[in-house]
Each structure stands twice: as structure tokens, then as C-alpha cells.
Amino acid sequence: MAGDLKRIKRHSYVLNAILLFISMIYGAGGLRTTELRIMPRVVQRGRNVTMACLYELQDYGIYSVKWYKGTQEFYRYSPLENPTTRVLPVNGIKVDRLRSNETHVVILRVVASLSGNYSCEVIQNAPSYPHYMASARLDVVGVGGLRATDLRISPPVVQRGNDTTLACLYELTDAPLYSVKWYRGRHEFYRYSPTENPTTKIFPFAGINVDLARSNQSQVVLTRVSFGLSGNFSCEVTADAPSFATSIVSNTMEVVALPPSLPTIQTSQHYYIPGDVLRANCSSGPSRPPPDLAFFINDMPVTPGTHQVHPAPEGLFRSELYVQIQLWPAHYERGAPILRCQSKIGDLYRDDAAVALYSGNSDPKIERVTSPGSASNLQVCQFLLLIHIIVWANNT
Ligand SMILES: *[C@@H]1O[C@H](CO)[C@@H](O)[C@H](O)[C@H]1NC(C)=O
Ligand SMILES: *[C@@H]1O[C@H](CO)[C@@H](O)[C@H](O)[C@H]1NC(C)=O
Ligand SMILES: *[C@@H]1O[C@H](CO)[C@@H](O)[C@H](O)[C@H]1NC(C)=O
Ligand SMILES: *[C@@H]1O[C@H](CO)[C@@H](O)[C@H](O)[C@H]1NC(C)=O
Ligand SMILES: *[C@@H]1O[C@H](CO)[C@@H](O)[C@H](O)[C@H]1NC(C)=O
Ligand SMILES: *[C@@H]1O[C@H](CO)[C@@H](O)[C@H](O)[C@H]1NC(C)=O
Ligand SMILES: *[C@@H]1O[C@H](CO)[C@@H](O)[C@H](O)[C@H]1NC(C)=O
Numbered sequence: 001m002a003g004d005l006k007r008i009k010r011h012s013y014v015l016n017a018i019l020l021f022i023s024m025i026y027g028a029g030g031l032r033t034t035e036l037r038i039m040p041r042v043v044q045r046g047r048n049v050t051m052a053c054l055y056e057l058q059d060y061g062i063y064s065v066k067w068y069k070g071t072q073e074f075y076r077y078s079p080l081e082n083p084t085t086r087v088l089p090v091n092g093i094k095v096d097r098l099r100s101n102e103t104h105v106v107i108l109r110v111v112a113s114l115s116g117n118y119s120c121e122v123i124q125n126a127p128s129y130p131h132y133m134a135s136a137r138l139d140v141v142g143v144g145g146l147r148a149t150d151l152r153i154s155p156p157v158v159q160r161g162n163d164t165t166l167a168c169l170y171e172l173t174d175a176p177l178y179s180v181k182w183y184r185g186r187h188e189f190y191r192y193s194p195t196e197n198p199t200t201k202i203f204p205f206a207g208i209n210v211d212l213a214r215s216n217q218s219q220v221v222l223t224r225v226s227f228g229l230s231g232n233f234s235c236e237v238t239a240d241a242p243s244f245a246t247s248i249v250s251n252t253m254e255v256v257a258l259p260p261s262l263p264t265i266q267t268s269q270h271y272y273i274p275g276d277v278l279r280a281n282c283s284s285g286p287s288r289p290p291p292d293l294a295f296f297i298n299d300m301p302v303t304p305g306t307h308q309v310h311p312a313p314e315g316l317f318r319s320e321l322y323v324q325i326q327l328w329p330a331h332y333e334r335g336a337p338i339l340r341c342q343s344k345i346g347d348l349y350r351d352d353a354a355v356a357l358y359s360g361n362s363d364p365k366i367e368r369v370t371s372p373g374s375a376s377n378l379q380v381c382q383f384l385l386l387i388h389i390i391v392w393a394n395n396t
Contacts (some may be wrong), residue, residue: 004033011309012254017322018136019111026242028375030049033056033132034055034122035053035121035134035136036052037051037052038118038136038137040050041139042145043110043138043173044141044145045110045112046109047109047111048102048106048108049107049110049138050105050106051104052104052296052354053065053103053122053373055103055122057124060124061123062102062122062123062125063080063126063183063315064077064123065077065088065102065123066123067119067120068114068118068122069090069114069118072090074087074088074089074095076088077383078191079394085101085133092110093114098201112140115149117135117137118138119133119135121133124284131197133272139171140388141171141173142245142247143324145172145173145174145245145248146171146176146239146245148168148169148236148249149170149179150249151168151234151251152234152251153251155168157253158255158377159255159256159258160227160255160257162224162225163211163224164225165219165338166219166221167218168219168221168235168249169218169249170237174241174245176239177238177239177240178236178239178240178241179194179237179238180191180218182220182233182235182236185231187203188203189203189204189208190203190210190215191203191215195240207224207225211217211374214236220265220381224254224375225253226255229253229256230253230254231252231253232252232341233249233251234250235248237249240276256263256288256345256348258348259316259343259351260286262285262343262352263283263284263291263352263353264282264283265281265282265321265353265354266282267279271358271359271361272327273359274328274332275326275327278326279323280323280339281321282341282353284318284343286312286313286317287345288315288316289318291345292319293319293342293343295323295335295339295342297338298334298337299338304323305321305322307319307321307322308320321341337356339355340352
């Protein structure tokens, strides 16, 4: 009985996998192209917007079509319900119910806060309710038909000496561009004005090197960045006459230097036996910002001791972590305990160093591999080799 059930389950897995495979080739369960078209995509506030969800069904009918602003649903069409359409309250969205249907939604008198990501989700009336989603962006612009939407910095966290690109995203509908000005803090360093000759202008700022060949009306490339550039950048867009409307967006950039080497571990003794108190330091190589350090014994975190940050040359820092812990027989259950120090800077950098805490000459096989002096400062590849040897030694 249980075996039958298992077999059925396995069959349905296989079936699902085949269906998934087919749907990947032919579009979700016979659903052809889905696209969300917003008309107009950039609109002045107070006007009406029509959104069209374009889909073409093949095998099954529609179960429902759901419309979202971001993650909030604001309109739903379900042919099996009565009434078939439903408006869900979302701040600022006024749906024209009479002109909305299974494929179109009309939003009346849009306000600035309606700028953003919209999606339509088409759910089919088939056994597993296959569904498909399409998204598009609406930008509601103000006076002069202008709105700067984003200052995109890539990468936003950049290594000292590397390049970074700042892209100013803006929408301009009713007038031509007058200028785009770029600031670090309040200091303008680059300007693009299409009506002037030359169209680009650089204002000197200590540490900023603009690569003119790769900069234009929508982006500026900075080369050989230094620590002093970390901070707030802005781009200010101005529309031409008659409005000369302006719009500004900002974002931050951070210049970093990663440690050039693994952290190093120092222990108070060469050998430890259960009952000993282990005192150990872990130090990082020079970097900026200083890394976070953490100790582990046999991969269990050790209660943190003192953490210190020391200045190093060239504006860099070294981190140091000190721990003190009593060693118990349990630490030795699988041979010499492994003390590991992890060095980490956000999601940007991670390195580990590890040492084995031997109990004297009790295991000569291992002592031959790592001479007593170097036993307290091991690097990762040696560490992996060591684990192999420990396993091998335990098995013989
Ligand atoms: C928006 O739609 C409403 C209702 O259909 C209409 O009365 C109004 O004139 C439209 N507004 C614009 C700016 O087209
Ligand atoms: C849905 O409404 C749009 C405009 O609001 C119209 O163009 C379209 O033909 C309508 N579709 C159906 C199936 O009624
Ligand atoms: C827009 O929203 C959809 C659904 O929430 C999401 O899958 C998509 O990644 C979003 N797109 C952007 C550009 O944020
Ligand atoms: C900096 O540039 C070097 C060489 O081009 C590259 O390997 C490295 O990944 C870059 N670092 C960052 C953080 O972008
Ligand atoms: C600006 O330069 C970048 C990179 O060369 C290019 O991708 C982009 O299309 C240019 N933008 C304009 C408006 O010319
Ligand atoms: C960045 O600069 C802009 C323009 O000077 C300012 O409006 C904004 O508040 C600043 N942002 C931060 C996080 O300092
Ligand atoms: C760890 O560092 C502290 C402060 O630098 C020092 O006093 C101590 O002796 C060091 N301990 C070991 C085991 O190296």
C-alpha cells in the first residue's frame, strides 16, 4: 500500500517534470506571449493611463487576471465570479471600471506616487492553475514633463583604483534637455549641456577623474577612484524653456580596499590538552573598512572576546580579535580541535585561516607534516591537507 503510494507520487513527480519541460518550450501550459503595455509609459500627472495585458491562450480558459502595483493587487478579472471584475483599494489608484475589462485597465487622473512597477498575472483554468506574469514601469512626471528617477552607481562599492559608472535615469516628455549637472556632495564636477560647445564641461575636484570618452548626457565614468570619493553623488536634470523645471536624484558610493592576505592566528602555546585555557589572537591584513572577525572551534562559534581596530598606513585599518576559552575533552572527540578565524567585509569579502590545536607529540604522524614552529600559523590549503591526514590517521 505504502509502496503503491510512493510509486504514484514518483509518477506524479515525473509527470510534473515533463509538464514543466513542455511548458518551458511552449510557454506556460499553452499560454503564449504575455506582455504588459502601459500607454503612455511616461505621463504627466492628472492624465489617464491605459494598461493592456497582452496574452493569447491556447488550451485552457482564463481563471483570473490579477493586476498589481508593486506587490499590491488593485484589480481582478475572474470570469467565473459575479461580478466578473473587482477593484481592490490601493492608495491613489482610481480605476475606470466602465472602460476596464479582461485585458485592459484604465487608471484615471494619475498622481506622482503611482510611478513604479506594475504587473499583470494571468492564471489559467487548468488543473494546476498555471500562471504567467508580465511587468512594466509607469513614470508619472510633473511640471515640464520632467522627472529624474534614479542615480545608478555600478559598482556602488568599488575597489580603490578601479572605475565606476554613474548613470542618471530621467524621463523628459514635453521639452528638450537643457542640462545635466553632476555633484559629489554639493560640489559640481561634470556638466552636460547640449546647447553649448563643447557640450561637456569638467570642474576640478580633488580625486575625481572623469573619463570624458565614456561620459555623455546620461552617464559619467570615474576612473582611479580614491577613498575621498566615498559619499553622496547627485545628478540634477533641467528641462529647456519655457519651464526650466529641474529634478534631482542622489545615491551613495563607497570606495574600499580588501585585505591582501588571509587573517593570521596566534596562539599562546604550541600544544594544548583538555583542561588548558586557549588564548588566541586573529589579525587581518590592512584594509578599508576593517573586516569583522570571528573565531570558531570545530565550526562552533566562540564567544567573542575583545575586538580592536588599529590604523595602518595609507588610510587603511587592521582588525584584531582576542579570545580566551577553556578546552574540554569534548573538543577532542574527533582529534585535534580546529580553531578557525573568519574575516569578513559585508558581502564583499570573506577569508578564513585555521590551525589545529595538537596535544603535544601524541600523534607523531601529524607532527612530521607540520613542524612545531609553523603549527600555530596555517593557511587554508595546508589545513585541508591536514584534515585528510587526520581522517586517514584516525582510520588506521
Ligand atoms: C480621463 O477619463 C475620464 C473618464 O473617461 C474623462 O472624463 C477625462 O476627460 C479623461 N481625462 C483626460 C485628461 O483625458
Ligand atoms: C477592453 O477595453 C479596451 C479599452 O478600454 C478595448 O479596447 C478592448 O476592445 C476591450 N476588450 C474586450 C475584450 O472587451
Ligand atoms: C516588478 O514586479 C514583479 C512582480 O512583483 C517582479 O517580478 C519584477 O521583478 C519587478 N520588476 C522590477 C524592475 O522591479
Ligand atoms: C577592480 O578591478 C580589478 C581589475 O580590473 C578587478 O579584478 C576587480 O574585480 C575590481 N574590483 C571591484 C571591487 O570591482
Ligand atoms: C552614453 O554612453 C553609454 C556608454 O558608452 C551608452 O551605453 C549610452 O547609450 C550613452 N547614452 C546616450 C544618451 O548617448
Ligand atoms: C545627497 O545630496 C543631495 C543634494 O545635495 C541631498 O538632497 C541629499 O539629502 C543628500 N543625501 C544624503 C544621504 O546625504
Ligand atoms: C594578543 O594580542 C594582545 C594585544 O595585542 C597581546 O597582549 C597578547 O599577548 C596577544 N596574545 C597572543 C596569544 O598572541
